[in-house]
Amino acid sequence: MVRNPIQISFPLFLSLAILFPLIFSVIWYQLDSFDVAPLPMHELTRYPIIAPLLNGQMLHGADKIAVGKMVGPEDFLYDSGSGLLYTGCLDGWIKRVTVNDSADDSVVEDWVNTGGRPLGLVKGLHGEIVVADAVKGLLKVSEDGVIELLTDSAEGQQFKITDGVDVAEDGIIYFTDASYKYSLHEFGLDILEGRPYGRLLSYNPSTRQTKVLVRDLYFANGVAVSPDQKFVVFCETPMRRCKKYNIEDEITSTFVDSLPGFPDNIRYDGEGHFWIGLGSEFTNLWHYVQTYPLLRKVAGIITKYRGLPPILKSGGAILVDLQGKAIEHYYDPSLVFITGAIKLRDHLYAGSIVYPYIIRLNVTRFPATSSA
Numbered sequence: 001m002v003r004n005p006i007q008i009s010f011p012l013f014l015s016l017a018i019l020f021p022l023i024f025s026v027i028w029y030q031l032d033s034f035d036v037a038p039l040p041m042h043e044l045t046r047y048p049i050i051a052p053l054l055n056g057q058m059l060h061g062a063d064k065i066a067v068g069k070m071v072g073p074e075d076f077l078y079d080s081g082s083g084l085l086y087t088g089c090l091d092g093w094i095k096r097v098t099v100n101d102s103a104d105d106s107v108v109e110d111w112v113n114t115g116g117r118p119l120g121l122v123k124g125l126h127g128e129i130v131v132a133d134a135v136k137g138l139l140k141v142s143e144d145g146v147i148e149l150l151t152d153s154a155e156g157q158q159f160k161i162t163d164g165v166d167v168a169e170d171g172i173i174y175f176t177d178a179s180y181k182y183s184l185h186e187f188g189l190d191i192l193e194g195r196p197y198g199r200l201l202s203y204n205p206s207t208r209q210t211k212v213l214v215r216d217l218y219f220a221n222g223v224a225v226s227p228d229q230k231f232v233v234f235c236e237t238p239m240r241r242c243k244k245y246n247i248e249d250e251i252t253s254t255f256v257d258s259l260p261g262f263p264d265n266i267r268y269d270g271e272g273h274f275w276i277g278l279g280s281e282f283t284n285l286w287h288y289v290q291t292y293p294l295l296r297k298v299a300g301i302i303t304k305y306r307g308l309p310p311i312l313k314s315g316g317a318i319l320v321d322l323q324g325k326a327i328e329h330y331y332d333p334s335l336v337f338i339t340g341a342i343k344l345r346d347h348l349y350a351g352s353i354v355y356p357y358i359i360r361l362n363v364t365r366f367p368a369t370s371s372a
Ligand SMILES: *[C@@H]1O[C@H](CO)[C@@H](O)[C@H](O)[C@H]1NC(C)=O
Pocket: 101, 102, 346, 362, 364, 365
């Protein structure tokens, strides 16, 4: 009996069509140098904390301010004396915005360009502004705009992503380097690799000494000194937590764990709480990606060639008290890469590394409400 050649070749064709890409992918996977590590999953919880008050549609009723006049306003510094809101942008500019409470009249001024990527901003004790610049390191900008490099390495390791900063009342500057391995445009790889290249550091302006306070951190991000000056809170983005560094005894402990998203900047609100920006919500997909290094390797290879896969959603900001207890959570399904928030009078201002504007919501009018 003669078999129809088409009938034999079809299954053959099918298996080749599957087999070739499969072999190709396996070889590519083996050859790619991106080397991932298991994350300490026992320190991570699957189920996030839920704030008692929620607003899951924070874009509803929100305005966009400074539209087209800035890209990626990352952190905010509000100077109550001048009424100016400072923010660092993607193109290296530190811009300042005259914030009014009305809709469209914010004046934006290009203040100083660091030539890098300003992230954290804080006012120093003598009118200067201290900047955590992802590219340049820790900078001081005088009132008249003169930039000085304070430090860009510690213990022989150059900072790659100087990220969050705050200044204590005694003048000591606390700041983070998110990674000494990857630079800012590769931050996704740092997070996917799963090794702790971040550090919490201090800089003493009178001795010019840079000190490593806590090492082996997972993408060390936002920093805030507590109002009583006893501790420093700092966030570890992929671990969905912020830790507390006790200044006197130098002991590090938990501040808040199991956040509903990935924390970025943290800022004290002057009224007994901290605002923490959340770049994305934590999802089941993230749970699997974090659990299985293999998935992180695949995501890392995609990131290298095509950019970070679209695994972020529902960014926003969460308000916690001085004990780290969640109070309010603002987010919106379409928001991503939200980096931080501050509240001025009725308005919550939110920044990001991607949007060409600042998001502003009247939270008196659109508050977070009981989720129960
Ligand atoms: C915010 O909303 C409240 C309530 O609707 C309103 O009274 C207040 O004037 C608004 N604030 C600003 C600054 O627009």
